[in-house]
Amino acid sequence: MLRTFLAAFGAILAIPHSASAQTAFTLPAPPFDVPMLPSPSGNWTVMVGIGGEYTPDFVGSKNGKFLPIPIFTIRRAGSVDQFRGPRDSASIALFDVGYFRAGPAFKYVASRKSDKYSELTGLGDVKAAYELGGFVEYFPVDWLRLRSELRQGMGGHTGTVADVSADVIVPLIQRLTISAGPRFTWKSTKATAPYFSVDAAQSLASGLPMYDAKGGAHSVGFGSQISYRINPQWEVHAYVEYEKLLGNAADSPLVKLRGSSNQTTVGLGASYSFDFRIR
Amino acid sequence: MRRRVILCVVCAIACVVLGAAAAFETRTTRLQAIKTVGIVSAIGEEMSLTQAGLVVLGNAGQSVSISAWGLDELIVQQATKLLGGRFRVQAVSYRRAAFAAIRDSAVAPVNLLRSDPFKELVRSDVTPQGLDAYIVITRARSKLGNGRIVEGVGLAQYRTLLADYGLIHALYEIRVIEGKSFDVIEKRAAAPLDNTGTMRLAGPSGPVDATIDGPASS
Numbered sequence: 001m002l003r004t005f006l007a008a009f010g011a012i013l014a015i016p017h018s019a020s021a022q023t024a025f026t027l028p029a030p031p032f033d034v035p036m037l038p039s040p041s042g043n044w045t046v047m048v049g050i051g052g053e054y055t056p057d058f059v060g061s062k063n064g065k066f067l068p069i070p071i072f073t074i075r076r077a078g079s080v081d082q083f084r085g086p087r088d089s090a091s092i093a094l095f096d097v098g099y100f101r102a103g104p105a106f107k108y109v110a111s112r113k114s115d116k117y118s119e120l121t122g123l124g125d126v127k128a129a130y131e132l133g134g135f136v137e138y139f140p141v142d143w144l145r146l147r148s149e150l151r152q153g154m155g156g157h158t159g160t161v162a163d164v165s166a167d168v169i170v171p172l173i174q175r176l177t178i179s180a181g182p183r184f185t186w187k188s189t190k191a192t193a194p195y196f197s198v199d200a201a202q203s204l205a206s207g208l209p210m211y212d213a214k215g216g217a218h219s220v221g222f223g224s225q226i227s228y229r230i231n232p233q234w235e236v237h238a239y240v241e242y243e244k245l246l247g248n249a250a251d252s253p254l255v256k257l258r259g260s261s262n263q264t265t266v267g268l269g270a271s272y273s274f275d276f277r278i279r
Numbered sequence: 280m281r282r283r284v285i286l287c288v289v290c291a292i293a294c295v296v297l298g299a300a301a302a303f304e305t306r307t308t309r310l311q312a313i314k315t316v317g318i319v320s321a322i323g324e325e326m327s328l329t330q331a332g333l334v335v336l337g338n339a340g341q342s343v344s345i346s347a348w349g350l351d352e353l354i355v356q357q358a359t360k361l362l363g364g365r366f367r368v369q370a371v372s373y374r375r376a377a378f379a380a381i382r383d384s385a386v387a388p389v390n391l392l393r394s395d396p397f398k399e400l401v402r403s404d405v406t407p408q409g410l411d412a413y414i415v416i417t418r419a420r421s422k423l424g425n426g427r428i429v430e431g432v433g434l435a436q437y438r439t440l441l442a443d444y445g446l447i448h449a450l451y452e453i454r455v456i457e458g459k460s461f462d463v464i465e466k467r468a469a470a471p472l473d474n475t476g477t478m479r480l481a482g483p484s485g486p487v488d489a490t491i492d493g494p495a496s497s
């Protein structure tokens with residue numbers, strides 16, 4: 001055992017520096033170090049790509065639209081591209097012990113313009129919302145992720161949103177991974193009302209009955225994802241997320257009379273990774 | 280008023296540029312001024328055996344002592360040979376276990392805010408003092424799979440539904456610590472050897488055929 005190990009270990013150490021990871025280009029060292037921040041020197045991996053997503057026109061709509069989605073990530077070379085679900089907010093793990101991660105999370109909710117879709121005529125616009133909060137993620141085993149987010153809205157809505165999800169992550173082979181699991185979302189009244197309530201003026205203008213949407217269980221659903229790494233550079237992925245609106249959101253006349261409580265999002269994408277080096 | 284604001288902005292930019300230039304100069308000249316060095320190595324005390332991917336609940340990995348293998352002595356010997364042409368390398372004594380015991384905090388900002396713990400250890404633990412610099416080689420860490428962290432020297436196995444993949448790794452980082460002020464002049468983690476594998480670690484590693492089954496003692 002010792003002899004085998006030392007031979008393999010020696011092989012790792014004996015490889016000359018010039019044989020280190022091939023990089024697309026090398027940038028000069030930064031002229032100064034920023035105090036308290038780690039030096040950027042070393043190898044970095046950039047991932048760029050393009051994806052597309054077919055998603056409901058707005059939450060509660062029965063029609064869909066296609067959206068292009070740019071893909072861009074940058075990380076230290078060799079560091080693992082951590083599992084991400086399509087519904088995850090942008091987040092940074094400030095606390096990370098491997099199986100448990102936590103940190104701030106941010107989600108952008110696009111504005112809803114009433115003149116864009118005929119179903120919304122008379123309902124007025126809802127401005128874009130910025131949801132800020134935190135996430136916790138726990139891996140009881142390497143193949144099971146439990147994630148929860150709690151965010152407070154600003155702008156278009158000023159309510160609280162909580163997301164809970166579980167994903168079973170099964171690597172079929174090294175390059176091919178499938179994952180799937182349930183989702184649940186809870187929203188406060190202030191996060192629900194701007195999108196699902198119909199006041200007196202809106203009722204007159206839209207022809208929908210008045211409705212006062214309250215918070216509570218917002219949706220339950222199921223998502224699945226598949227990713228295939230063709231080679232170290234190219235990766236393709238696809239996903240489907242189904243959501244069933246619940247409670248006051250599902251009972252809103254906007255959903256009941258003009259939309260659907262069944263919300264499905266389908267997406268796919270391809271990305272290319274390359275390394276560069278900072279001296 | 281507008282002229283005064285522009286003047287202030289220009290002064291601020293000049294201060295930043297001059298400060299940056301001074302910092303750059305200091306770092307470069309500090310490295311160039313080094314003549315005598317001592318080498319500290321503390322990565323070969325134990326070997327980790329880690330399994331990731333489709334593993335059973337409670338399989339947290341294990342580590343075994345390999346201090347008898349003398350890996351650190353081998354590393355100091357090799358580093359001395361490599362550095363001998365440029366520096367006068369002097370043998371130093373230190374408590375290897377104390378260097379091996381230092382871990383990064385799980386809270387990322389703490390690592391940025393606190394003083395480098397190896398500085399203090401070099402100041403208090405390494406003899407002789409007074410060399411121009413001390414080169415400290417310690418364990419680095421990397422993620423493997425989703426929830427596993429591997430560090431230092433070890434064997435890792437990634438289990439999938441249809442196949443298992445083995446890896447041997449030697450994850451390490453090197454600090455150059457100034458011998459008078461004990462400032463960390465340079466700190467780098469060893470980069471991956473190549474980017475051809477689909478199962479990657481953040482440091483030197485290579486594929487192996489061996490699998491990790493049975494107790495660590497075997």
